[in-house]
Amino acid sequence: xxxxxxxxxxxxxxxxxxxxxxxxxxxxxxxxxxxxxxxxxxxxxxxxxxxxxxxxxxxxxxxxxxxxxxxxxxxxxxxxxxxxxxxxxxxxxxxxxxxxxxxxxxxxxxxxxxxxxxxxxxxxxxxxxxxxxxxxxxxxxxxxxxxxxxxxxxxxxxxxxxxxxxxxxxxxxxxxxxxxxxxxxxxxxxxxxxxxxxxxxxxxxxxxxxxxxxxxxxxxxxxxxxxxxxxxxxxxxxxxxxxxxxxxxxxxxxxxxxxxxxxxxxxxxxxxxxxxxxxxxxxxxxxxxxxxxxxxxxxxxxxxxxxxxxxxxxxxxxxxxxxxxxxxxxxxxxxxxxxxxxxxxxxxxxxxxxx
Amino acid sequence: xxxxxxxxxxxxxxxxxxxxxxxxxxxxxxxxxxxxxxxxxxxxxxxxxxxxxxxxxxxxxxxxxxxxxxxxxxxxxxxxxxxxxxxxxxxxxxxxxxxxxxx
Numbered sequence: 001x002x003x004x005x006x007x008x009x010x011x012x013x014x015x016x017x018x019x020x021x022x023x024x025x026x027x028x029x030x031x032x033x034x035x036x037x038x039x040x041x042x043x044x045x046x047x048x049x050x051x052x053x054x055x056x057x058x059x060x061x062x063x064x065x066x067x068x069x070x071x072x073x074x075x076x077x078x079x080x081x082x083x084x085x086x087x088x089x090x091x092x093x094x095x096x097x098x099x100x101x102x103x104x105x106x107x108x109x110x111x112x113x114x115x116x117x118x119x120x121x122x123x124x125x126x127x128x129x130x131x132x133x134x135x136x137x138x139x140x141x142x143x144x145x146x147x148x149x150x151x152x153x154x155x156x157x158x159x160x161x162x163x164x165x166x167x168x169x170x171x172x173x174x175x176x177x178x179x180x181x182x183x184x185x186x187x188x189x190x191x192x193x194x195x196x197x198x199x200x201x202x203x204x205x206x207x208x209x210x211x212x213x214x215x216x217x218x219x220x221x222x223x224x225x226x227x228x229x230x231x232x233x234x235x236x237x238x239x240x241x242x243x244x245x246x247x248x249x250x251x252x253x254x255x256x257x258x259x260x261x262x263x264x265x266x267x268x269x270x271x272x273x274x275x276x277x278x279x280x281x282x283x284x285x286x287x288x289x290x291x292x293x294x295x296x297x298x299x300x301x302x303x304x305x306x307x308x309x310x311x312x313x314x315x316x317x318x319x320x321x322x323x324x325x326x327x328x329x330x331x332x333x334x335x336x337x338x339x340x341x342x343x344x345x346x347x348x349x350x351x352x353x354x355x
Numbered sequence: 356x357x358x359x360x361x362x363x364x365x366x367x368x369x370x371x372x373x374x375x376x377x378x379x380x381x382x383x384x385x386x387x388x389x390x391x392x393x394x395x396x397x398x399x400x401x402x403x404x405x406x407x408x409x410x411x412x413x414x415x416x417x418x419x420x421x422x423x424x425x426x427x428x429x430x431x432x433x434x435x436x437x438x439x440x441x442x443x444x445x446x447x448x449x450x451x452x453x454x455x456x457x458x
Contacts, residue, residue, distance in 0.1 A: 075425065076363055076374045076376070076427075077361050077363075077374075077376045077425075079423065079425055080425075089423065110422075
């Protein structure tokens with residue numbers, strides 16, 4: 001099918017011949033392939049239509065075959081996007097005239113159809129003949145393939161509705177393919193010599209040049225940004241959702257309770273205890289029991305599980321309060337910074353641990 | 356004038372199956388072009404099908420219908436050689452009618 005395959009086949013044959021001659025161990029094993037076997041295997045059709053077997057099919061015949069064997073996946077008009085991307089669509093009369101699909105050049109096509117991309121009509125013939133229908137490849141007769149191709153070309157408005165495609169006029173169709181000039185070989189995917197030296201590609205030069213990270217690479221990973229705290233628990237505790245085996249561990253984002261526990265981590269507890277003592281709280285409040293005001297553990301138990309407890313207690317610390325635990329008022333604690341108030345409240349709610 | 360529709364109608368056992376592929380941009384009016392300007396809405400609003408002058412389908416289309424809409428339906432009656440015509444009207448008042456013979 002491709003231009004270089006001739007060379008490949010020649011090389012393969014030469015190697016095979018040399019192998020037979022040089023290696024006498026396999027004499028008597030196997031036999032030369034029969035002409036019929038080679039004929040059944042050698043079905044490729046090349047851009048110059050070498051390999052195309054004589055035959056013909058009309059648009060109307062193709063339509064019948066199409067409805068029977070192709071519609072379920074490709075849609076009646078080759079338009080369906082349900083199983084595969086559409087075959088037909090996206091080409092204009094201008095494209096047929098210029099030979100290069102404009103929406104591919106401009107890059108504004110929302111989706112590329114087969115007829116937009118394919119440069120050679122022989123490819124369509126070869127592919128249908130070789131691989132279609134997907135459930136029964138190579139089951140179509142030569143004339144059926146001609147008919148189906150005629151039908152598709154008609155749907156793409158390349159040939160009229162009364163067209164009969166045959167091995168004699170398929171070259172004329174090639175001259176009307178919408179993307180016949182759209183194929184580029186100037187890239188590293190083509191093997192062999194560069195175009196300047198008689199080959200077809202660029203000599204195998206890769207299209208990407210991975211040079212930026214080959215020197216002065218960073219040796220350490222630096223975390224540049226983190227998910228903000230309020231978003232961390234959006235999907236629950238990630239650690240619980242990952243298997244304990246394998247390389248991936250979810251981060252412990254254990255929800256609100258975990259956030260509070262982290263905020264009053266053991267090292268923080270000592271600092272909070274000292275803060276409470278320094279600020280004079282301990283004069284009236286004990287940790288476990290009532291002195292003048294309620295014990296911290298009683299407070300924590302009362303507000304346990306209330307989402308707004310932190311904010312409410314913080315407000316109460318700042319403004320003072322009376323009546324919740326008894327008639328003796330707690331004076332406003334204006335001397336405390338807001339940060340310190342929140343730290344104290346979190347410490348109290350998390351159990352007012354000394355360590 | 357928009358491109359012609361592709362229509363296929365086939366009658367079998369007194370039921371005619373019709374498949375239509377309309378060629379239309381179906382702009383919703385929500386899309387922006389590369390310079391950030393809204394692309395004005397332009398979509399098919401009404402589709403109808405007539406068999407020998409008798410209406411067999413009337414549909415209202417909106418912006419939720421895709422570009423180049425595909426429509427398939429069946430109706431009772433219709434015989435080989437009958438005329439079937441499909442028409443649409445779009446939001447700019449453009450119209451298109453195409454006719455086929457039932458196969």
